[in-house]
Amino acid sequence: MAARYLDRQLNIADYALGGLTRRLGKNLVVVLVFALVIFMVASFSMTTTSLKHAASQLLTTVPDITVQKMSAGRQVGFSTEAIKELEFIFGIRSVQPRVWGYYFDENNGANYTVIGVTELGDKTQLAGLGIDFLPNLKTDAAFEPAVIGRGVRENLGLGNRRAFSLFRPDLSLKSFVTSATFDAETSMVTDDLIIMDLKAARDLFGLQADEITDLLVDVANPLEIDNIADNIGERLKGVRVVTRERIGKTYRVAFGWRSGFGLACLFGAVAAFFIFAWDKASGLTPAQQQEIAILKVLGWQTEDIITLRFWESVIISISAFGLGYLAAWIHLLFFNGLLFRPVLLGWSVVKPPLSLVPVFSFADLLIIFSLSVLPYLAATVIPAWHSATIRPDSVI
């Protein structure tokens, strides 16, 4: 019984494939356009999954709590006196002051991220970071050591030179010497970084002698992070407390269909789907009507014609899905998301060599399948029924 049913379905599928091959040009165009839409949707979905995966893999060691001072709705610097206020909170393992800011390079329009830390001189602590330490250079004491990222080195046009200068707010020059550079393979977090001593960062940005921009709080028991964050918020007035969990949440929701680019991709998919539905519903050509009439005269039932139309839709949509999904994988894996990179990088002058490795996710596959193949099949149900109920004597 099952074998007979399968044989019948294969026979109808054979006939459907034969019919599709007879109108090869038109059907090929339909498959290619449909595949292009699926390619765009799949590429976007896979790019966002890849970025989410990178964030979840790399941002596992972000500070437990980051404390920033807010004034008039904007982030401002504050005094290291605040550290004393935190000494009485039980459960805090350590508090690191930090100066964190941006340096806009007017020569080339690049934005660098400047971070001033306390332990830059400690090479043992920096071991294993992917930092290439350069031999000590005898320089004037005014030259502060700095560890720079690949993008900074490239945009400053240093070449083999190691000394560079940045402008203070009063336009006087502050000189640095590159003590080390980050490995290019760590670019996804270090590309635009200039790491320097806390005092040097204060001097560069014209901050007060005890001024900082962040406190990085390390908590002994991870379960206590939220309680300690609340406690810090109560003790230090007007601060913003960012927990590790919140940073993780930000990156989990940062990419998705609600973004402008995501909506553009979805809009394209929906528009293409409506065009297909309209094409299918707008009726059959006289030749197709005649074909159905002849089949009915030969003994085909209405059910058989509907099955035939169903198989045609399945073949077209599955072919387009396979082609589009495969192309999206090739786009990401071998071309590193070439088409999306201009949008992702935007007007960035420091361009990190972003490595987008696609990650297979069954949920993604199901979403793309549901957004493409299922609507196409649904859209062809009524036109299939219409075409199956043609009276042979009205056509022939």
Add this chain to the structure above:
Amino acid sequence: MRLSVKFLLLLAFCVSIQVGLIAAAHQQLADSEEARIKMVKAVEIFGLSDLCIATDARYIRHLAVSDRLAPFMDHPGSIEHFPTGSFWIPER
């Protein structure tokens, strides 16, 4: 050979290519494990909070420690104008 069997064989060929691509991606991730460990350490030592994907808009470079309103804070009547911003959704 029947047309339907030929079509199924073509599908099987596409699926096998897909499986190969997934395996290649896994291999790429495995090869970058050493770099991942270095990056995780850099995040820990310097207290980094964000991925360095785009460096044009500050609120995209450091998304996790920016306000939702940051794109509109540059000047009165400011609108979000960085192309990069179209890829991201601010946290609610």
